[in-house]
Amino acid sequence: MNATPRLFSPLALRGRLLRNRIASTGHQTYLAQGHRPGADMIAYHQARARGGAGLIIVESARFHETSFADAPDLHIDTDDAIPAFARLADAVHREGASIFGQLSHSGRVSRRMRNGLRDVAYAPSAVADNRFHTMPRAMPEDMVLELVEAAGEAARRYAQAGFDGVELLASHGLLFAQFLNPRVNLRTDAWGGDHDGRLRFLLDSLRRARAAAGDEIVIGVRISIDEVEADGLQPAEMTRICSDLVRLGAIDYVNVTMGSMAGLGGSIHVVPPMQVATGYIAPQAGTLRAAIGAPVLVAGRINQPQIAERLLADGLADLCGMTRAMISDPEMPNKAREGRLDDIRACIGCNQACIGHFHAGNPISCIQTPQTGRERRFEAPSPAPRGGHVVVVGGGPAGMKAAVTAAGRGYRVTLCEAAARLGGQALAAQALPGRAEFGGLITNLEHELDRPGIEIRRNSPMTREDVAALAPDAIVLATGARPGPPALEMSEGGHVVHAVDILSGSANPGNDALVADWRCDWVGMGMAEHLVRNGHRVRLAVNGTHAGQNLQMYLRDHWAGILHGLGVEVIPYARLFGVDGGTAYLSHVVTGAPILCEGVDTVVLAGVPVPETGLEAALAGIGVPVHLAGDCLSPRTAEEAVYEGFLAGREV
Ligand SMILES: Cc1cc2nc3c(=O)[nH]c(=O)nc-3n(C[C@H](O)[C@H](O)[C@H](O)COP(=O)(O)O)c2cc1C
Ligand code: SF4
Incomplete structure (x- = not known):
């Protein structure tokens, strides 16, 4: 018996039939060539369509020059983009999946660089964001009108390229969301003021998209049901907005996510790390679905088909975004359909090679699946010699x-x-x-x-x-x-242990612990959390600018919040160089000035590792x-x- 029958039932959207309920939601791959889909991007999405996805939503594409930056992202602002997008659509269709595009404008949530210079960011009002530290310029009204027109033209291009649908990004605190938000949109003209005024930019863009792209294409919006920021949009506001869009016939579905790129806290939900529960946005998506009576897609840590099946069965959504699930295992849908659930290489939410690569300016991949993002490079290897x-x-x-x-x-x-x-x-x-x-x-x-x-x-x-x-x-x-030996220039006694020894139970830390973190990664932050949760007083001294300097930022920021809440004292720019009884001697890594930590029972090292090369030499x-x-x-x-x-x- 198929364990996931609902997941593999088709879904009709505006007369278009998606073969199942599994969607790869939009995600920037860094694979665009000249701001167009090229051979690498086609191979990437084709692999996921071949793997059985019902719907591929292609990464956000910019539709207006006020959102362009020095990044290999997609632009769909001129008609000469259409052939490249059409090649991508053809490739995905040939594998039996449907394909939607996204339209995005970053507004204030951007640190746009052009030719090495920070570009002017345009937003509804001059309200700064808290992540990129950008103070935007309020858009003149003629620019707003130009953007509405540009969104419509871009939707037309998607339709002409053979895409099945197009989605406007009113999620993640992006420009459409900025216009919707009364704390960010302070305009007093026709594009702000009351609810209807703030809705107008999105609504007019959707209507223009429908008029330009025709009746057949599916049109939806992506929203953050809760932006999780002090000035962010709230669930009640989003519900009212979506209800209006459905009532006015402006959208065919809503794609629900959470978070905002306008701040570090909200950003965590853009690509939630493993500490966040699987499928955690689904209950709010379900509430929205019941309120608006339109099809709902939900994404966010749905990493296994069983989880997707459950939330479909519970009526929380019509379609499941399983994005990293397919970054990690493009064949996941086929394996689920064939009942081979144990064969699925489930995403572990580490954020290292997908969004981690993207933030580092590299094509995305997966820690578990090196072929991801390198589909064309790693074709089938040669067979082994007989008896090898x-x-x-x-x-x-x-x-x-x-x-x-x-x-x-x-x-x-x-x-x-x-x-x-x-x-x-x-x-x-x-x-x-x-x-x-x-x-x-x-x-x-x-x-x-x-x-x-x-x-x-x-x-x-x-x-x-x-x-x-x-x-x-x-x-x-x-x-x-x-773990290498502690690099101490002076040691006059004192309890110094390796983090792994605490985890294995072979070392017993005292009440007051100092974690000396050379690595600035998981080990120092994790050890600090482990110790504080076990009743120790913990100081975390990091040999870097901040704790978790070498971690993907959403994971790091989430962890920083946890450690703050637990009362861990973080000492940045600190290198351990000596231990003397209950005193740990550190120095400021920039000035060399001493930093003394007294009353330390145990120094826990997240230290320098050394490679095991003994056998290499022996061989x-x-x-x-x-x-x-x-x-x-x-x-x-x-x-x-x-x-x-x-x-x-x-x-x-
Ligand atoms: C590398 C990467 C890039 C992303 N870029 C976009 C994007 O361009 N547009 C968008 O709407 N969401 C983007 N997202 C968010 C995903 O669509 C999705 O909401 C998120 O990964 C959570 O879903 P998951 O847990 O199934 O991966 C991106 C995610 C990743 C991993
Ligand atoms: S790198 Fe980690 S989070 Fe990203 S897809 Fe792979 S397993 Fe999932």
Whole structure:
């Protein structure tokens, strides 16, 4: 029996039939070429359409020059864009999925750069945002009229390119939302004032879109049901707005999300990290759906088909956005339809390679799926030579991925892990507060390892002789890294332990703990939370500008809020250089000025890792190719480990 019947029932929207209820909601990929969909973007979306998605909503496209920036995003502002968008639509349609486009204008929520200079941002009123620290200029009325016209023309282009629908972004505190918001739109002309005045920009743009794009195309809006900002739109306001749009016949559906890019708190909900509950926006979407009586799409941490099925069954939505679920596993819909739920490589909400790449200015990918965003680069690898045998040493993410990839090519693989369990440092990472889902990386890889041709040897530390005795044709070394010795210039006693020792239970911290965080990542913040939740007084001294400096910002900011709420004292710009009994000596990393922390019972190190290279040295001259992957090459993150394991498995 199919466990997800509702998810695979078709949905009619304005006479167009979506083959199922799974949508990839708009997400910027950084794959545009010359601001148009090119071969890479087509391959990316085609993979998800082929994987069984019902609806692909393509990333936000700019429709007016007042929203352009130095970024490889989509522009749909002139007719010469139509052929490229048409090629994308054709490719998605050929795979049986429907395709919608988005229209976006950032207004005040932008730090737009053009040719190295900050550009003027235009918004309904001169009201600053709190994320980009932009003070916009109030739009003159003729610009508002020009934008309404431009939105209509862009919708026409989508229709001419063969798109099934178009969605105006009134979500995330973007321009359409700014006009709707009485605390951001302070205009006294026809585009502000009362509710109807503030609605006018969106309503006129929707009407212009309908007039220009014709009757057949689906037109919807994306909204944030709650912007979660001090000056943000509230659920009651959004409900009234959506009710009016439905009543006036301006939209065919509402796409519900949460949050706003106008502040750090609201931004967390744009791509919510793993600490946020799965499907958490669905109850509010359900309330809206009941109030407006129009089809509703909801997104936000719906990472498994079972969750989507449940919220459809509960009547909370008509369509489920499962965006990172398909960034992580493009084949997720097909696997669900075929009942292969255990085979799904579920998104773990780490935000590292999807939105993390995007914010770093790189094409998006997935920590678990190196092919994502690189569809054209990683076509099928060559098959293994007959009877080929690969020995992989190290059963962390790099070794596991190498083993799975090599076995997928037909190699016989022996995977040797020194510890009793596979997972390497990911085992410790999942033990940090709010990080249990990170263990999904191990669970997913373990499931993929469960196939013929792979022998797993646990409790098997390897020597050169052990490896040679297995007579491999190639060796992959993925021996990882270990915490390095504390780099203390003076140590006159005092309790100094590694974070991993606390997580494993082999070290017992005292009441007053100082976390000395060189890494500025998950370990320091996680350890601080772990300790404070266990009743310790905690100071977190970071060797950087702020806690979590090296983390994706939505994850970091969410965590910063938690630590603040728990009373953790954060000391930025602080390098530990000595411990003397109950005193920890730190120095300001810029000036070298001393920072003394007294009354410290335990110093917990989130310190410098060192690669495990012993076996690499021992294998010198062994006579078969040796490939290195992950932290034994250089300690970095699980993303590089999986990626390099994948490469090693392809290259052996
Ligand atoms: C890399 C990335 C870029 C995004 N860009 C957009 C965008 O262009 N337009 C938009 O409406 N939402 C954007 N989003 C938000 C997603 O549409 C979606 O709401 C969010 O990822 C939460 O859904 P999920 O938990 O299913 O991933 C983006 C998300 C990601 C991961
Ligand atoms: S990088 Fe992390 S959050 Fe992003 S899709 Fe992959 S598993 Fe999900």
